[in-house]
Amino acid sequence: MKAPPAEPAAAIEPPPVAAQEATPETAPAEARWSVGRHTNVLLLLLALLLFWQFAVPLLVPGYVFPTLETVVDKFAAILRSRNTYVDIFNTTLRIIGGFVVSGLVGICFGVALAMSKRLNATFMPVVRFITGVPALTWVLLAIIWFRSTELRIWFLMFVLMAPIVTINTYDGVRSISYELYQMVLSLGPNKFRLLRLIVLPGATPFVFSGLKVGLSFGGRFVVFAEAMSADSGIGSAMYTMNQTFDIAGIIVWTLLLVIVLAVLDVLLTKVERHWFRWRRDFQG
Amino acid sequence: MKPAIKLTDVGKDFGGTGGKPKRVAVRRVSFSVYPGEVLCIVGKSGCGKSTLVNMMLGLETPSRGSITIDSKPNSGHHRPVAAVFQTDRLLPWRTVVDNAALGLEAAGVSKRQRHDAARPWLERVGLETWGGHYPHELSGGMRQRVSICRAFVLQPEVLILDEAFGHLDEVTAQQLRQDCLKIIAETNTAVIMVTHNIAEALATGHRVLVLGKPAEIIKEFELKAPGPGERKVYPALRDEIFDLIEKQSEYTA
Numbered sequence: 157m158k159a160p161p162a163e164p165a166a167a168i169e170p171p172p173v174a175a176q177e178a179t180p181e182t183a184p185a186e187a188r189w190s191v192g193r194h195t196n197v198l199l200l201l202l203a204l205l206l207f208w209q210f211a212v213p214l215l216v217p218g219y220v221f222p223t224l225e226t227v228v229d230k231f232a233a234i235l236r237s238r239n240t241y242v243d244i245f246n247t248t249l250r251i252i253g254g255f256v257v258s259g260l261v262g263i264c265f266g267v268a269l270a271m272s273k274r275l276n277a278t279f280m281p282v283v284r285f286i287t288g289v290p291a292l293t294w295v296l297l298a299i300i301w302f303r304s305t306e307l308r309i310w311f312l313m314f315v316l317m318a319p320i321v322t323i324n325t326y327d328g329v330r331s332i333s334y335e336l337y338q339m340v341l342s343l344g345p346n347k348f349r350l351l352r353l354i355v356l357p358g359a360t361p362f363v364f365s366g367l368k369v370g371l372s373f374g375g376r377f378v379v380f381a382e383a384m385s386a387d388s389g390i391g392s393a394m395y396t397m398n399q400t401f402d403i404a405g406i407i408v409w410t411l412l413l414v415i416v417l418a419v420l421d422v423l424l425t426k427v428e429r430h431w432f433r434w435r436r437d438f439q440g
Numbered sequence: 441m442k443p444a445i446k447l448t449d450v451g452k453d454f455g456g457t458g459g460k461p462k463r464v465a466v467r468r469v470s471f472s473v474y475p476g477e478v479l480c481i482v483g484k485s486g487c488g489k490s491t492l493v494n495m496m497l498g499l500e501t502p503s504r505g506s507i508t509i510d511s512k513p514n515s516g517h518h519r520p521v522a523a524v525f526q527t528d529r530l531l532p533w534r535t536v537v538d539n540a541a542l543g544l545e546a547a548g549v550s551k552r553q554r555h556d557a558a559r560p561w562l563e564r565v566g567l568e569t570w571g572g573h574y575p576h577e578l579s580g581g582m583r584q585r586v587s588i589c590r591a592f593v594l595q596p597e598v599l600i601l602d603e604a605f606g607h608l609d610e611v612t613a614q615q616l617r618q619d620c621l622k623i624i625a626e627t628n629t630a631v632i633m634v635t636h637n638i639a640e641a642l643a644t645g646h647r648v649l650v651l652g653k654p655a656e657i658i659k660e661f662e663l664k665a666p667g668p669g670e671r672k673v674y675p676a677l678r679d680e681i682f683d684l685i686e687k688q689s690e691y692t693a
């Protein structure tokens with residue numbers, strides 16, 4: 157966490173001045189974390205915690221929703237166990253693995269569908285159909301088709317995430333300005349350089365949103381798959397808690413999963429920010 | 441001397457398949473442009489000028505006729521034909537120097553070499569300190585200068601300016617046009633300048649072609665000395681061309 161700037165953007169270096177030109181814009185001051193900017197969120201969180209601590213025990217019995225203290229104690233207990241970290245590690249690995257494989261396949265497939273009319277006519281209906289199949293169907297099929305729990309999970313991740321990335325990439329390529337595309341074509345690049353110079357970078361805004369949706373999808377379904385079949389991971393831990401009616405445990409594991417997903421999302425956003433450094437962003 | 445580019449009875453139709461009616465975009469156009477020569481093409485909006493440009497760039501195939509480009513191998517030219525378009529068409533995710541060198545990147549030239557080739561051109565148009573910036577940090581006129589660099593870096597035999605200055609204010613357009621003409625004269629490039637500004641055509645061209653709608657040459661004017669860019673605009677000639685273009689009826693298929 158960075159300290160807030162002592163003097164907000166006081167000494168801006170004069171940008172290079174070209175003959176008669178307006179000076180280039182100074183880069184917007186890097187967004188810094190500060191208590192001031194997050195007051196509202198912190199207040200909301202505090203209000204929720206107070207409500208949980210004082211109002212919830214009066215409204216419902218502990219076996220329906222545990223008290224704040226119970227959950228905090230449970231959290232501490234779970235964090236003390238070494239197995240917890242193995243579970244978190246396994247789940248994170250499955251999410252990342254599924255994300256990377258589905259991302260790569262989805263991007264390649266999306267580009268191929270956008271570049272070839274024939275592939276598009278053949279496979280686009282298939283992809284759209286797959287996105288319409290309920291996740292439960294995939295879970296059941298995975299259990300019937302695969303004996304290895306790891307394979308089941310990977311299959312589920314792939315089948316849920318890849319079509320999302322595919323369709324987004326496809327839309328991204330279709331959104332590329334035809335004028336820009338023609339300009340690059342007029343420079344006479346080969347197929348590979350055409351992809352690298354315009355098709356892939358032109359599609360990236362859509363690719364990123366596809367990857368983000370895919371990540372949150374995959375992240376939420378991986379625990380589902382783990383609960384169904386795995387003997388390690390956050391999902392299987394939640395399943396164990398469920399069998400002992402341990403609601404506090406379920407809440408703690410949910411928190412852990414949310415934290416893992418948030419960290420991954422922050423990392424992805426960092427990559428996205430870096431890529432989009434050329435863009436003048438809309439700021440509401 | 442051989443012409444740098446030669447069009448013989450070139451025509452282009454659109455549609456005609458899948459139940460769409462056939463539309464003639466370019467009826468029949470023949471001309472040659474020699475190295476160092478500036479040919480201006482004027483014509484009514486929608487008469488097929490951009491279609492003609494796209495065919496010369498190889499982006500569209502002519503329905504009829506042929507286009508021959510005298511490209512000498514190993515002459516230091518990276519592309520036989522390069523174009524500057526009405527809008528800058530810069531890649532927003534590439535820096536100024538990368539955009540200027542884009543044609544060399546498409547040809548597989550190494551990063552150092554292509555940057556070295558692009559820098560002198562950026563310097564020529566007064567953008568030497570802007571190489572590391574992104575297009576959105578530049579004004580419209582500066583961006584158009586980058587796109588001009590992108591064309592000149594390729595050292596083409598034929599340079600096509602499709603309304604290249606049409607987007608700019610008059611003063612900037614004038615300066616940029618003069619700069620371009622200087623470079624063109626130095627490099628002995630054949631230039632095809634598409635414009636709907638008759639005064640611009642008369643001030644810059646060695647020859648002016650007036651196109652009908654759909655495109656065919658209805659009149660050709662030879663403009664003799666003094667050199668392009670220094671000539672005064674002949675009001676009478678301007679009016680004559682204006683009338684010629686105005687008379688072109690709206691084309692309906």
Ligand SMILES: Nc1ncnc2c1ncn2[C@@H]1O[C@H](COP(=O)(O)OP(=O)(O)OP(=O)(O)O)[C@@H](O)[C@H]1O
Nearest residue numbers: 454455464465484485486487488489490491492636
């Ligand atoms: N890809 C296309 N498919 C079908 N018709 C087209 C296509 N491109 C151009 N046309 C048609 O060809 C004709 C000529 O268009 P073109 O863009 O070449 O005109 P232009 O002379 O450049 O006009 P302007 O001065 O307004 O730019 C127009 O009637 C246009 O509708």
Ligand SMILES: [Mg+2]
Nearest residue numbers: 486489490491
């Ligand atoms: Mg046009």
